[in-house]
Amino acid sequence: MASTARYHHGDLHATLLQEANRLLNEQGIEGLSLRKLAERAGVSRTAPYHHFKDKNALLCALATQAFGQLDEMIQRQLERGAKENIQDFVREYLRYATEHPEQYELMFGRTLWKSGQPSDELKAVAYRSFRHYAEGLGRLLQGRLPANTDPLRVAQASWATIHGLCRLVIDGIYVNRVDMEAVSEQAVALIMAALKPAKND
Amino acid sequence: MASTARYHHGDLHATLLQEANRLLNEQGIEGLSLRKLAERAGVSRTAPYHHFKDKNALLCALATQAFGQLDEMIQRQLERGAKENIQDFVREYLRYATEHPEQYELMFGRTLWKSGQPSDELKAVAYRSFRHYAEGLGRLLQGRLPANTDPLRVAQASWATIHGLCRLVIDGIYVNRVDMEAVSEQAVALIMAALKPAKND
DNA sequence: TATCTAATTTTGACACTGTCAAGATCAATC
């Protein structure tokens, strides 16, 4: 029962996911190799293959976990229909992305969506997250959108804005963490300026 | 003088860049290996190292080239200060990105900006492109921005939107090529709605 | 023209990666 080396690990599946997350945070996706991971879990190179079909499957499981957290945050942040908490939501989203840059990269990066093959589970939770966002945003903007404005398109466009900002910041291209907030506030302010005033304003 | 196999290639530097671009288009960044590239150029595995310090340097050169094209497009599209050609610009940008998805990934992806090290040249042309965009956009929106609106922030925010949309489409996440145009039109329309009318409207 | 030098290219090697096949070990069931 002691944790001394024994042939069967006991709960390798969970340990792999846990250590993979640690490795991801420490060394990024590029540094996350199955061999390093196996070594950390105290197991041989090919042991993980009995718990995950291949590396892609393991990464999908990781990303699915992370999407669960993001989804939870989205719902928590948008559920209570406060007046002007779009700004709060954006702030929270940016905070999540910049505090978990490697998971964010994994969730939305081409590693899974383009090079690899996103699992059905991953696609499901990803689309569900977006749906929750679209629904929540729709509730917040209800009755305030100009004519000829499709709420779905607004959701897609605004997500693209937030997402693009996250990527520019995370990858360190045009925007840094200091400016990020100012940029996002400007973006939200511009959109709000295009809206009709809320009833309780 | 004939193209039969000879020890010295002649212009390996240019050939490498050319073949690298082909390989990039055919197999994506993941499929672009120095060894495949060398084989295509008809040269041994390590020959490229006498023309590029390492793989990172070669990719930087590729990305720098591509940024040159993008920059040229940006200037061409924004220089003539037409009335409502923001929509045209966005359309053109999206077209470039979706027609050159692999180069776009290389230009803005983490391969160079995060994992690797972007060369000074690459950073220079990347920032110059953004500056040209910001200047061009500033010209188009001159006098039409609401009070308390920093043109730089607007440029960053709008670039983030376009960029985010490109990535979502290219990586095939929330938006597909068909919806892309509708989403971008919605985004532009929202921003335009927040602007003061132009003088010559 | 002959020689030297420096640029260019090659071969060999190393560490690292993901993954397959075959065998070893163990837990639980019949």
Add this chain to the structure above:
DNA sequence: GATTGATCTTGACAGTGTCAAAATTAGATA
């Protein structure tokens, strides 16, 4: 107590980027 199936290991292979040392050649120098 024997068997079965899950779990883990060892060995192997092809592929990667990159370094060191040797080979080849073009161009400058004498």
